[in-house]
Amino acid sequence: MSEILVLVEHVDGEIKKVTLELLTLARTLGEPSAVWAGPGYGDAAKAKLAEYGADKIYVADSDEVVNYVVAPKAELLARLVADKSPAAVLVASTVEGKEVAGRLAVKTDSGVITDAVGLGEGFVADQSIFGGGVNVRSRVTKGTPIVAVRPNSTAPVAAAGAGAEEKVEVAPSEAARAAKIVERVKEEKGARPELTEAAIVVSGGRGVGSAENFAIIEKLADSLGAAVGASRAATDAKWYPHQFQVGQTGKTVSPQLYIAAGISGAIQHRAGMQTSKTIIVVNKDPEAPIFEIADFGVVGDLFQVVPQLTEEIEKRK
């Protein structure tokens, strides 16, 4: 079987769930090789990657790879593509993952597909476009297929791989060192999971009414271990920080469960959540378009329904 490169996403050595998903997916199509970029690699990381099926792990753990915007990662992957001739390269379809994919595509003269929600035989990718209205299957026709796959596209399943390590020395070219990261600023995001990675997302919209009222949404989210999202109406009103906006001009999420409270379901909102596996809606207007995509909907006042739901969940734990 042929080798498939998987770029590992990690924060200070902590591997993100999407990487385990990509390894799981890669196993169905070939032999996954994990590519580690940046500091933080160690026994824990190695064990985790092997547990999810990495046959090889290419380790480029110098600071240099992450001290500059995107370009060194693309160079690293381009070098591995040249040296190892993999059948495909998979990255997470996050904003940065897509940028890495884009530069790599130019470097290797290869086609790139972004926002895949599935990947099958022949690296044919499933995409959902136009706010979820159209399903597309596409494939790369030139070069090494580079595919950016959305988090939560598949469930991570463990299956041991050899995890053979190979060090890769990197010295980014001068061009790749043109945009230097001089400081990383971590903003408090609390204990909640990250929006795009979360298995469950609870979002509030204009119906929530105020910043203070978002506590109702947060409580429901916390009872489920979920991330909190918001519609643009809510972020524009500054009731909730902008980075939590779900939709066309916000984050795209694809969780197992999406709960929308006080959100009408404009197409731009649906564009960011329509591929959620299960959707629950609370809205007092029975005509709200969001009900069209609900698996379960409650027509009612969110100030009654949401706290009651939270209480029930706590009770049944």
Add this chain to the structure above:
Amino acid sequence: MNIVVCVKQVPDTATERKLRSDDKTLDRDAVDGVVNELDEYAVEEALRLKEAHGGEVTVLTMGPAKATETIRKALAMGADKAVHLSDDALHGSDALSTSYAMAQALKKIGFDLVILGSESTDARTGVLAAMLAERLGAPQLTLARKVEVNGSAIAIERITDYGYDKVEATLPAVVSVVEKINEPRYPSFKGIMAAKKKPVETLGIADASVDASAVGLAAAYSEVAEFAAAPPRAAGTVVKDEGDGGVKAADFLASKKFI
């Protein structure tokens, strides 16, 4: 400072968008074109930088003839002039060939700073800025929520999952902006009138030294194998809250093993 801002015409998201059955590309004739909303933030940022540092703002659009509507809007906001890269040979270009053609046009125009939106609302690939930086050998300063220029030095705040990175580089550079960065101005009546007289240069591929065999549908690096309208989601259950709506929702969650 010579600023080029990349503005795309996209179909209005509010209308129904379709793929053409013949070549599986977006049917742009069937829908109203609007300025890619995220590009308005790019235009605004370009105008603010010009106001602070002097110079000129050029709009660059690649697209069919009707994209001139979009160009006028950007000019009405205050950009000085525009270049419209337009050629039948460009129809069906994917991200790779679009970035190639735009990079060629940018080399011809010349620039200190190129500013893009973070994503186009139709293709939603969000890769063009990175590809342009790669092709132009210029620093990639993408996903900026703040841009500061000081002489030939440029610094941005790049949004990340954990917050933001402070990034520094030297001009010329490629920047993309997120919608947090500013509040785009509305064109004034005066601006709209003035826009009608501003120069718009149309470039064909030969004018921009774009190789015909490297663009368009035939040169694409990927293909749509098939597409279909998404099957409607199976109709869900909708209940009216009779004082027990939360309990019923919890029952549903339990039935799906979420709790």
